[in-house]
Amino acid sequence: MHLLIVEDETKTAAYLRRGLQENGFRVDVAANGIDGLHRALEGAHDLIVLDVMLPHLDGWHVLQELRAAERTTPVLLLTARDGVDDRVKGLEGGADDYLVKPFAFSELLARIRVVLRRAQPQSEPVVTVADLVLDVLTRRAMRQEARIDLTAREFALLWLLMRHAGEVLSRTLISEKVWDMNFDGDSNVVEVAIRRLRRKVDAPFDAPLIHTVRGMGYVLEAR
């Protein structure tokens, strides 16, 4: 997968490039809007990470020009302002998602993958990770032939983790996808839910699948 990052902050651009390369992406970097637009129009990128505040030509205009040129390359906007206007403006302007600075890198990675996957056909109704099987149609979870009883929320959480097996998902992303809300307080809603899920999915079995990545979030994978 080939990404283009349009970001004028050198340090930000550098760690984004490094982080994304280490996650298997090919990465181009442009340091201003004009250069970014030029590269976006020239190259065949799978996704563009576009900062809104750019010298010469801001992100809004880059996006506008890009869409005017009938390029449908997915765009993920990075904004410094958490304004509702910015969100609406971005999504109406043809952006596929947006992130507000400061953001967690794991968050960005997860969102990039979600956007990239969106372009691909719908995922299979049955997901398997190691000996854990989840059937979305019958809403049934099985591990080593044993049926696991899950509440609706637990099912949604497990499905999210399994679809993104091997990817670290941040608490913010999880709460947004599973509960459709952001928690203000240092609420432990996500922790409690993960703990309960572990009791059902991991505790009765030998090898745990759900792992905590300190400071980043949770990942489901066979280790």
Next chain:
Amino acid sequence: MFSRHADAQRGPSKRRGLIRAWRSASITARLAILYAVLTLAILSVVTGLLYWAVTVSLGHDDQRFLGEKVHVLRTMLAERPDDQALLHEEVDWETGVIGHARYFVQISNGQGQVLNQTPGLPDSGINPKAFPAPIPISSTRPRINTSQTAAGRRYLLTSAIARTGSHGQQRRIVRLAVDVSNDERILGDFRRIAELVLLAGVFLSALLGAGVARYGLRPLGRLARTVEATTALRLDQRIEPGAWPREFVPLAAAFNQLLAHLEEAFARLSGYAADLAHELRTPINNLMGEAEVTLARRRDVTDYEQTLASNLEEYQRLARIIDRLLFLARAENTAVRPASASFDAGAVLQDVVDVYRPTAEEAGLTLDSSGHAPLAADRDLFRRALSNLLDNAIRHSERGDRIGATVRRENDGTVAIAIADTGHGIAADEQERVFDRFFRSAADRSDGAGSGLGLAIVQSIMRLHGGDVRLTSEIGRGTTVMLHFPPIAAK
């Protein structure tokens, strides 16, 4: 978009421009113009009335004079028919006043033959046909015609029938002409003087008006200087309300109020900046310390990982603070209006309570919700407020405590949501500060939980909806937070 707007504005006529010019004109100029217009109006009416009175009075004089002369000539012709000398004197000499004939007399017999006349009459240019028909002997009220001669003089003409002879058997026709050119001259003079008076009056009153206005507005200048000095000095200064004309007292009071608000806002802002700095100090201190200690000597990879992970937690703390502060800043910008959707507040409450139920159960608490009420509000913000309150309630309760969340629609249409816990409670002296940014109770501070922004965010959300939030609490008995959304129609 913008230019289209400007085009639409161009439509309304010049009138609006004039009105705007008048509104922005100086008070002195406005008063001067108003005085001038008023003076013009009053003087016009007064001089007009005077002119009319003089005209009427002059007319009366001339009429009476003609009436008297008709009477005198009739009497002379009737009583002294033979006294030609007297008649001569009356006709020839009485008329010759100051240089030119003031009036002319002509006496003719019934056949139109002139018997006597003032010598100047034929040369005066009066058209004999201009005389009115003679009034009968029984009438004393003269019929009057006017005649304008080629020489530019104006005459009043009348004629009357008279009797003469020893038995009054002979008919005579008396014709009289009075020169009223003088009247015209007097009226002309009057008009010229009136014009002068009007002009001078308008000019003077505008001048005096400007002076009076300037004098009258002097306290305004004084007030402006005082205000300038006050604001330039310090915000805790106030304008003395007593020393001003009565009209300025409300203004001075309003200004003082504004100053009070500003002072309060400034105090809050600087307190807030201090709190913010303090709040940022802790995570940054942790970050610096950890990085320094870690770098001080070589370590194995696990140690570095530990440090970086710990750093990440601090960064997340910073990011959360920024995120919430941005939310508060945006909510305080009154230009932001919350999205409004209609939903059942009870259902949303139930939903959020369900999210927190596992957490509550783990903490050994019972958590219930009840009630229904239709609500028009921003659903996401409503959920955010509820989740903040439930989070607080859970954190400030002990195993075995109960948390109840209820929705109720009051009789006046207000939707009231109560989150009541039987937890620790808040000390009375801390209760009024719980909505302040970064405020945390003594217990909270020691265990380092929470950001101190949760209730501030709840309050912001309620203000955005035109509602309010109230808190009652008792140490050891628990806390109840009430949210009130105004009736839908009242918004």
